[in-house]
Amino acid sequence: EIVMTQSPATLSVSPGERVTLSCRASQSVSNNLAWYQQKPGQAPRPLIYLVSARVTGIPARFSGSGSGTEFTLTISSLQSEDFAVYFCQQYDSWPRTFGQGTKLEIK
Amino acid sequence: EVQLLESGGDLVQSGGSLRLSCATSGFTFSKFAMTWVRQAPGKGLEWVSTIYPSGEPTYYADSVKGRFTISRDNSKNTLYLQANSLRAEDTALYFCTLGWGWFDPWGQGTLVTVSS
Numbered sequence A: 001e002i003v004m005t006q007s008p009a010t011l012s013v014s015p016g017e018r019v020t021l022s023c024r025a026s027q028s029v030s031n032n033l034a035w036y037q038q039k040p041g042q043a044p045r046p047l048i049y050l051v052s053a054r055v056t057g058i059p060a061r062f063s064g065s066g067s068g069t070e071f072t073l074t075i076s077s078l079q080s081e082d083f084a085v086y087f088c089q090q091y092d093s094w095p096r097t098f099g100q101g102t103k104l105e106i107k
Numbered sequence B: 001e002v003q004l005l006e007s008g009g010d011l012v013q014s015g016g017s018l019r020l021s022c023a024t025s026g027f028t029f030s031k032f033a034m035t036w037v038r039q040a041p042g043k044g045l046e047w048v049s050t051i052y053p054s055g056e057p058t059y060y061a062d063s064v065k066g067r068f069t070i071s072r073d074n075s076k077n078t079l080y081l082q083a084n085s086l087r088a089e090d091t092a093l094y095f096c097t098l099g100w101g102w103f104d105p106w107g108q109g110t111l112v113t114v115s116s
Helices: none
Strands: A004-007 A010-013 A019-025 A033-038 A045-049 A062-067 A070-075 A085-090 A102-106 B003-007 B011-013 B018-025 B034-039 B045-051 B058-060 B068-073 B078-083 B092-098 B110-115
Touching (some): A010 A019, A019 A102, A070 A085, A085 B045, B018 B034, B018 B092, B018 B110, B045 B068, B045 B078, B058 B068
Parallel strands (some): A010 A102
Antiparallel strands (some): A004 A019, A019 A070, A033 A045, A033 A085, B003 B018, B018 B078, B034 B045, B034 B092, B045 B058, B068 B078, B092 B110
């Protein structure tokens, strides 16, 4: 099983700041990496697939990068609606696995 | 618009069984793989099971293998998860979602609570 590790667990940031979330895989997942956003009481919402492809309707301030085992999600200028929990997920092999999440909170 | 509506969650005793359903609309159900993902209270996301369009193959997390069975009825556009021998650690919100790799969209979930 591929273990996905996200860091940090919590990030305190101010609106307007640029933020980078990290996700590391225990072995290569090629480019089969997705990111999701989840707000309290809501289902996860996909943001990024194939490392860097934005899902339709996702603002351009969200971008993904990386390859192999190291990946990042960058939000270029945080908006109030971006404070949420973010999960990465690999789909290179079975079982599909998620990171434990990074919570973005308002500083 | 794609819609996924889960149902069947309930409070059940340890060792009991439940059948979860996911009624779908807005897309050609028979052409897409479907997946169940769960989230324990206050915890992260855990992939549970995936079924391909024809009903095979199916994949399961080790934590549910042998106890849960995923199935689908393409004539009813509905996905199922039969959950047997339920344990306290199966307590979670169960989401139905579309796809076999990355998942989009997601239903709102149905809550399974297993009491010991």
